[in-house]
Amino acid sequence: MSEPKPGRFWGSEAAAGLGLISPTAIYAILLLAAPLAFVIIASVLTDGYLQIIPKFQLCNYFGECASYKAGADGTLVETQKYLGAWSDPVLFSVMMRSLFVSILVTVATVALAYPMAYFISFNVAPARKGIWLFLITIPFWTSYVIRVFMWNAILGFSGVINSLLIGLNLIDKPLDMTFSIQAMVITLAHSFAPFAILPIYVALEKIDRSFLEAGQDLGENRFTTFLRVTLPLSMPGVVAAVLIVFIPTIGDYVTPKLVGGAKFPMIANVIEILMLKGDNKPLGSAIAVSAMVIVGLISVLFLFLNRRYLRGPK
Amino acid sequence: MRISGLKLYAIVFLIFLYAPIVLLPMFAFNNSTVVSFPLKGFTTQWFQNVWNDADLWQAVRNSLLVACTSSVLATSFAIFAARASTRYNFPGKGGLMGLIMLPMVLPDMIMAMALLVVLLGLGVQLSLVTVIMGHILICTPFAVAILSSAFQSLDKSLEEAAYDLGEGPISTFYLVILPLVTPGIISSLLISFTISLDEFVVSNFLGSKDKLLSVYIFGQLRFPKSVPTIMALGAVLVALSIVLLALAEYFRRRGIAKTGAKDTGGFL
Amino acid sequence: MTSETSNVAKPDMIEFKDVHKYYGDYHALRGITATIRAGEFFSLLGPSGCGKTTLLRTIAGFEGISSGVVLIDGKDAAKIPANQRPTNMVFQSYAIFPHLTVEENVGFGLRKDPRSKDDKAKAVAEALAMVGLAGYGKRAAHALSGGQRQRVALARALILKPKVLLLDEPLSALDKKMREQMQVELIRLQRQVGITFILVTHDQEEALVMSDRIAVMFEGQIAQLDDPETLYRRPKSRTVANFIGTMNFLPAKILSESGGKVDVESQGFGRLTLDAEAQVTGEPTATGASIGFRPETLTLLFDGQTAPDRESMATVDEVVYYGDMTYYDVRIDGTEQPMRLSMRNVFGRPVLDIGTRTRVGWSPGALVLFR
Numbered sequence: 001m002s003e004p005k006p007g008r009f010w011g012s013e014a015a016a017g018l019g020l021i022s023p024t025a026i027y028a029i030l031l032l033a034a035p036l037a038f039v040i041i042a043s044v045l046t047d048g049y050l051q052i053i054p055k056f057q058l059c060n061y062f063g064e065c066a067s068y069k070a071g072a073d074g075t076l077v078e079t080q081k082y083l084g085a086w087s088d089p090v091l092f093s094v095m096m097r098s099l100f101v102s103i104l105v106t107v108a109t110v111a112l113a114y115p116m117a118y119f120i121s122f123n124v125a126p127a128r129k130g131i132w133l134f135l136i137t138i139p140f141w142t143s144y145v146i147r148v149f150m151w152n153a154i155l156g157f158s159g160v161i162n163s164l165l166i167g168l169n170l171i172d173k174p175l176d177m178t179f180s181i182q183a184m185v186i187t188l189a190h191s192f193a194p195f196a197i198l199p200i201y202v203a204l205e206k207i208d209r210s211f212l213e214a215g216q217d218l219g220e221n222r223f224t225t226f227l228r229v230t231l232p233l234s235m236p237g238v239v240a241a242v243l244i245v246f247i248p249t250i251g252d253y254v255t256p257k258l259v260g261g262a263k264f265p266m267i268a269n270v271i272e273i274l275m276l277k278g279d280n281k282p283l284g285s286a287i288a289v290s291a292m293v294i295v296g297l298i299s300v301l302f303l304f305l306n307r308r309y310l311r312g313p314k
Numbered sequence: 315m316r317i318s319g320l321k322l323y324a325i326v327f328l329i330f331l332y333a334p335i336v337l338l339p340m341f342a343f344n345n346s347t348v349v350s351f352p353l354k355g356f357t358t359q360w361f362q363n364v365w366n367d368a369d370l371w372q373a374v375r376n377s378l379l380v381a382c383t384s385s386v387l388a389t390s391f392a393i394f395a396a397r398a399s400t401r402y403n404f405p406g407k408g409g410l411m412g413l414i415m416l417p418m419v420l421p422d423m424i425m426a427m428a429l430l431v432v433l434l435g436l437g438v439q440l441s442l443v444t445v446i447m448g449h450i451l452i453c454t455p456f457a458v459a460i461l462s463s464a465f466q467s468l469d470k471s472l473e474e475a476a477y478d479l480g481e482g483p484i485s486t487f488y489l490v491i492l493p494l495v496t497p498g499i500i501s502s503l504l505i506s507f508t509i510s511l512d513e514f515v516v517s518n519f520l521g522s523k524d525k526l527l528s529v530y531i532f533g534q535l536r537f538p539k540s541v542p543t544i545m546a547l548g549a550v551l552v553a554l555s556i557v558l559l560a561l562a563e564y565f566r567r568r569g570i571a572k573t574g575a576k577d578t579g580g581f582l
Numbered sequence: 583m584t585s586e587t588s589n590v591a592k593p594d595m596i597e598f599k600d601v602h603k604y605y606g607d608y609h610a611l612r613g614i615t616a617t618i619r620a621g622e623f624f625s626l627l628g629p630s631g632c633g634k635t636t637l638l639r640t641i642a643g644f645e646g647i648s649s650g651v652v653l654i655d656g657k658d659a660a661k662i663p664a665n666q667r668p669t670n671m672v673f674q675s676y677a678i679f680p681h682l683t684v685e686e687n688v689g690f691g692l693r694k695d696p697r698s699k700d701d702k703a704k705a706v707a708e709a710l711a712m713v714g715l716a717g718y719g720k721r722a723a724h725a726l727s728g729g730q731r732q733r734v735a736l737a738r739a740l741i742l743k744p745k746v747l748l749l750d751e752p753l754s755a756l757d758k759k760m761r762e763q764m765q766v767e768l769i770r771l772q773r774q775v776g777i778t779f780i781l782v783t784h785d786q787e788e789a790l791v792m793s794d795r796i797a798v799m800f801e802g803q804i805a806q807l808d809d810p811e812t813l814y815r816r817p818k819s820r821t822v823a824n825f826i827g828t829m830n831f832l833p834a835k836i837l838s839e840s841g842g843k844v845d846v847e848s849q850g851f852g853r854l855t856l857d858a859e860a861q862v863t864g865e866p867t868a869t870g871a872s873i874g875f876r877p878e879t880l881t882l883l884f885d886g887q888t889a890p891d892r893e894s895m896a897t898v899d900e901v902v903y904y905g906d907m908t909y910y911d912v913r914i915d916g917t918e919q920p921m922r923l924s925m926r927n928v929f930g931r932p933v934l935d936i937g938t939r940t941r942v943g944w945s946p947g948a949l950v951l952f953r
Contacts (some may be wrong), residue, residue, distance in 0.1 A: 017402025251421020
């Protein structure tokens with residue numbers, strides 16, 4: 001803030017705001033926006049040996065591509081052929097698997113989170129809501145890698161669940177639950193639970209309780225009031241929860257490694273291989289961009305389908 | 315209070331949430347090299363291993379250095395952004411704030427790889443500095459969220475009142491604004507510190523041979539014989555996190571109480 | 583800084599000369615020209631969005647102006663930053679610093695005061711005593727009630743002995759009882775310190791009760807600037823008349839004007855001769871002239887009572903009982919619209935039922951003709 005000019009106390013608001021945000025904004029532009037833009041550009045360029053050749057092509061997405069290496073006389077020599085992200089059956093299946101896992105995780109997380117958020121908002125005394133929210137956030141902040149790994153100890157052959165079930169004589173042989181899609185879904189749903197609960201809780205808290213009384217006053221029972229009043233009014237929270245779970249999940253790296261037992265690589269694991277060991281940055285970039293586009297399109301579609309719940313006063 | 319179906323559900327849900335971290339101390343004190351049931355007996359051997367592991371201590375030192383630096387810098391960046399967004403209207407505000415908050419949802423792998431490719435392209439050597447650069451990006455959105463609510467509860471007329479009573483912009487900032495947002499700043503520092511300490515993907519890919527704690531843990535989990543030691547380490551980390559979070563929550567609430575505003579709930 | 587004593591010559595304290603203010607395309611102040619005298623209790627009255635708060639904030643220095651001049655005590659305000667103006671403000675939200683105690687709040691503006699610590703503490707105690715909060719100094723600010731916050735805000739502003747005290751809707755957050763009590767206290771306080779008080783309010787009753795003069799504002803302009811009685815008795819336009827209290831209107835036709843007299847023919851009241859100087863106001867409008875009168879100038883006549891001046895027959899259309907008063911809507915024979923009439927409920931006077939035929943008394947001297 002500079003010394004205000006007499007008479008024009010607040011100066012130019014736009015200038016003051018832009019000036020104030022500029023350190024943070026410049027940092028984000030240089031270290032976030034620019035690298036992301038670079039990835040987008042790299043995804044339509046040509047792969048060279050330990051470098052990117054600035055030659056435009058779309059085959060990193062569709063069709064067949066070739067990698068090159070500079071020859072002795074400086075000309076480019078083709079080293080190997082590969083298929084684009086959407087043409088290669090393996091890469092395509094990884095993307096679809098990631099999408100499938102993300103959707104499963106999102107549905108499971110949000111469906112499990114809603115009753116919890118509802119409970120805290122409607123059934124917990126106001127003075128104790130804070131402590132409940134605190135209880136829910138604690139696991140989220142504690143040692144992510146170890147927390148993910150622990151699910152092996154829970155779901156494993158001699159893990160908690162199998163020990164419990166055998167101890168109760170419900171099963172004879174331990175169930176095989178680790179290194180599976182289900183195990184990944186459970187682990188991810190656990191990781192993102194607080195992210196889903198909080199926005200739904202905030203949306204539920206905003207609902208004027210007299211709307212619910214009005215619903216019952218107009219002849220609905222508690223369940224139909226929930227369906228016709230509470231649920232639609234809490235949809236902005238549900239939408240936020242869906243997006244905040246769905247988008248990061250598709251790029252998760254740790255869970256497929258630790259819980260999927262590397263049998264079910266997801267987008268992040270493939271990007272790692274292509275970008276580092278595989279040295280094909282254009283293809284890796286194309287997959288990263290494809291992931292962002294898939295996520296973006298589905299998010300926009302989801303927002304569009306729920307637009308009627310998101311209108312009105314903010 | 316009678317146990318309704320919903321309350322029962324909530325309790326089961328809490329068990330689900332806490333299962334991994336409740337099991338940590340059980341295995342940490344379990345006298346067995348295998349992390350499985352039934353438990354074998356009590357030992358503090360794994361904690362001794364933690365204590366005696368020189369690599370681990372180096373990783374702890376690296377992590378502390380990175381977490382302290384990142385939390386201070388992220389909170390500083392967030393003060394500018396939160397103040398600008400709560401106080402002023404300016405062109406491009408939505409886009410810039412969206413970009414600053416983007417790492418909250420952007421898969422961290424994509425962010426880490428994008429940054430990595432650019433840094434390598436520019437010939438930057440990976441080091442703790444590059445890790446800090448990434449951690450700042452990740453911590454800033456959370457810090458902005460906390461500080462925005464702190465600045466939001468500041469009534470603009472409080473500043474005007476200070477001017478009206480003869481103070482200038484600088485004295486107004488330290489006499490009125492700073493005392494009122496200090497709890498928010500402390501809470502933001504603690505949360506950023508916790509996030510940085512816990513962060514794995516960026517630490518792994520932007521890091522060098524100087525490993526951070528999360529990267530060290532991830533590496534050790536490949537070796538079954540190291541796992542019990544990691545359990546002991548995890549138990550210690552959980553305890554520390556809870557203390558840090560309780561502190562952060564305490565300061566956040568004190569800030570709200572001080573300005574007389576209404577508590578709107580958690581950190582996010 | 584000595585404060586002027588009232589009743590002596592009252593020089594100008596604030597002067598607005600053709601003040602305009604734009605927010606982007608929005609024209610918030612549209613040529614304000616007015617003078618506020620030293621030592622008067624002045625009110626800016628108008629509906630929300632009329633520019634009254636903006637005008638007040640141009641005096642405080644929180645709002646710049648696009649063109650024109652604001653003079654404070656003869657000096658161009660544009661050259662004085664907000665924190666050096668001889669004005670202090672009581673904010674609508676009171677803006678009590680929540681992290682400070684009551685006495686730290688009141689003493690906030692004394693930081694650069696060269697007086698000793700003890701003298702300052704004494705000044706704070708005196709200021710608190712003046713607003714009736716003696717002994718509250720050590721309390722935490724956020725533990726105060728609305729009325730107490732208001733008093734702290736007053737003490738905090740007055741301790742700096744400003745030439746002008748600016749009050750931005752200071753009573754709007756209080757309940758009715760508390761508001762009425764604070765109105766009286768503010769009047770007393772203003773007489774005691776003798777400085778200029780400028781009050782922004784949307785409550786016409788509050789403005790009438792408290793002010794020496796009132797500027798009624800609509801859409802960024804001052805519609806009328808007068809003392810409360812003139813404003814009430816002879817509003818300059820129908821808009822002002824409708825904003826301040828209730829005014830009945832009857833269509834009328836001007837027959838002739840000569841020698842300071844105006845002959846009019848009005849529905850219900852018939853042919854009248856009014857005094858051009860005292861009883862004619864307003865600018866000609868498309869809807870034509872009308873006769874205006876306040877509810878209390880029309881009286882119900884009960885059995886045996888005779889009108890002091892004129893009387894007409896009317897039918898009761900609606901009755902609204904207020905305890906001390908009863909409001910009637912009556913239809914005077916020969917008129918189309920019901921007229922509002924107010925009667926004090928003195929002991930023994932009946933409240934009439936809807937549909938009752940009654941006589942109403944009125945006086946041509948109490949009527950106003952809007953051209």
